[in-house]
Amino acid sequence: SKPVLWDDNASIEAKRGTRRTLVRALETILRLIHPMMPFISEEIWQRIAPHAGKPVEGESIMSQAWPQAEADRIDEQAIRDIEWLKGIIIAIRNVRGELNLSPAKPLEVFLQNGAAGDAERLEANRLFLSKLARLESITFLAAGDEAPMSAIQRVGELEVLVPMAGLIDKEAELKRIGKEHEKQQKVITGLENKLGNEKFVGRAPADVVEKERAKLADAQAELALLESQRVKIEAL
Incomplete structure (x- = not known):
């Protein structure tokens, strides 16, 4: 389990490391957003940068290097x-x-x-x-x-x-499921029509067609799940 500040079982050292990571991440984010939010990012940076290991006396966020991703550290x-x-x-x-x-x-x-x-x-x-x-x-x-x-x-x-025991209004939940069922059925009908169109299947790139088929399978699974839920709730 990774240490977090609100974990009572985390050690002082672990929490200190978490704070250091958060401050360094915030300092980097401030440099990224500075062009879009120049004034507030400068104000916060002046306060945060010293804690991130950057001397700021006489410096401005404007003169700081643009963050560069380190590909070998991407997990x-x-x-x-x-x-x-x-x-x-x-x-x-x-x-x-x-x-x-x-x-x-x-x-x-x-x-x-x-x-x-x-x-x-x-x-x-x-x-x-x-x-x-x-x-x-x-x-x-x-x-x-x-x-x-x-x-x-x-x-x-x-x-x-x-x-849902003790949490739901049976009629309201059935109504919600009915609306979601109708929504998924429309999605399925639209995808079936698209995939049944020979022009689309014949001309579209294979990966595009495969994505549409995956969307259809997902919508059909969602519909089956809704139908199962409706049966169970009706039996309550």
């Missing part, structure tokens, strides 16, 4: 992990919005299906998820485990489940 796996983390947090926030749940209400969340390595990603990022998504608990269901009746959001192949 593609870290980028994928952060995008995975963001996807789950957004999914949980979407459920909160759909069910009109307070952002402050701790939630019980389950994950199921997904890609290889997702369970390990959960363990590596459990602290972040629990804090940023305001969770009471988060559990990865094993294959064959029975999931409670839940509001479900998909993040790629992964399904994010928020149990």
Whole structure:
């Protein structure tokens, strides 16, 4: 687990390293945004730069070098992990919005299906998820485990489940699912018409056609999930 400032178990040294990284990142960002936000970036930079190891007496952010990316320090796996983390947090926030749940209400969340390595990603990022998504608990269901009746959001192949017992207005949720079902059906019809058009399939680049087919498969999976949810809620 990576150290964060609000982790009570993190050491003083780990928190100091986190602060140093944050300050250096902020100083770099200020140099990037200076052309678009010249005055506020200068004001903040004058205060931040000394803590980032840059002497500023008599200096201006205008005279600083433009940041250059160091390709050998780009961590593609870290980028994928952060995008995975963001996807789950957004999914949980979407459920909160759909069910009109307070952002402050701790939630019980389950994950199921997904890609290889997702369970390990959960363990590596459990602290972040629990804090940023305001969770009471988060559990990865094993294959064959029975999931409670839940509001479900998909993040790629992964399904994010928020149990709805005691949280939902049954009729309102069925209405919401009906609207989303209609929306997905329109998407599917549009994609099927496009892919059924010989001119499009024959003239479009192969990768473009493949992307449209992937969109269709994703929309069909989403529709099947909505239909499954509707059946379960109607049975409540």
